[in-house]
Amino acid sequence: MWARRRAARQERLDRVAAEAIAEFEARVSSMLATADESHQALLELRELLARELADINGLLAPGGGMPVEMVRAQLEPGDDALAQMDRISAEFTAVRVQVIGKGAADRETLVPLLEDLGGFVEGMGELADNVFGAAEATTELRVNLQDARKDLAPLRARLQPALRAAEDELAATRGAPGWHVRQVALATLGDRLAALEEGRVWPTPEKTTVDLYQELEHELATLRDEIAQTPS
Numbered sequence: 266m267w268a269r270r271r272a273a274r275q276e277r278l279d280r281v282a283a284e285a286i287a288e289f290e291a292r293v294s295s296m297l298a299t300a301d302e303s304h305q306a307l308l309e310l311r312e313l314l315a316r317e318l319a320d321i322n323g324l325l326a327p328g329g330g331m332p333v334e335m336v337r338a339q340l341e342p343g344d345d346a347l348a349q350m351d352r353i354s355a356e357f358t359a360v361r362v363q364v365i366g367k368g369a370a371d372r373e374t375l376v377p378l379l380e381d382l383g384g385f386v387e388g389m390g391e392l393a394d395n396v397f398g399a400a401e402a403t404t405e406l407r408v409n410l411q412d413a414r415k416d417l418a419p420l421r422a423r424l425q426p427a428l429r430a431a432e433d434e435l436a437a438t439r440g441a442p443g444w445h446v447r448q449v450a451l452a453t454l455g456d457r458l459a460a461l462e463e464g465r466v467w468p469t470p471e472k473t474t475v476d477l478y479q480e481l482e483h484e485l486a487t488l489r490d491e492i493a494q495t496p497s
Contacts, residue, residue: 293364300386307389314399318344421462427482432451
């Protein structure tokens with residue numbers, strides 16, 4: 266009789282333990298699924314941001330007339346965000362591997378790992394919220410640069426030949442009154458064009474890169490008119 270009772274009690278204990286393990290396993294699986302979803306969302310956002318950054322860098326070819334220095338400064342937060350996402354992704358993956366490698370019976374080891382996992386879910390969510398804003402801004406920057414490049418193409422195509430023509434026209438009036446003043450003015454315009462072409466000029470919302478090229482084209486045309494009116 267006593268042996269049967271002990272066996273029955275042990276059976277109940279085993280059943281309770283098995284149910285506890287099964288419940289804990291379900292909790293682990295649920296936490297892993299939630300963490301994996303957060304991680305996947307972060308990876309997709311990272312891919313979007315990396316693609317936008319790569320597209321923008323592709324627009325910044327040397328001598329292309331884009332405001333390279335300013336744009337590269339604007340890209341630094343995006344580069345930093347990529348580094349942050351790579352770091353948290355690697356750390357999450359390392360913890361996930363440990364969780365997968367532990368059995369549900371190893372509760373003492375798993376509990377702190379699950380706490381770490383929960384922390385990563387929260388951290389990845391916060392980072393994704395922050396990066397989403399950066400990704401939107403980067404997309405807007407890329408679109409603006411693409412539009413600017415289209416607008417700049419005809420301006421740049423006119424300015425270089427116009428500058429060379431002005432140099433020839435000025436050379437033909439060497440020695441005329443005011444020649445040195447016009448020479449300095451033309452050299453200044455040439456330096457400004459070179460700075461624009463090399464991307465060293467920082468535009469502003471009030472004066473965009475297109476505005477700066479148009480302004481330069483107008484000033485060059487005005488100077489050429491003055492040269493053309495020089496007494497022979």
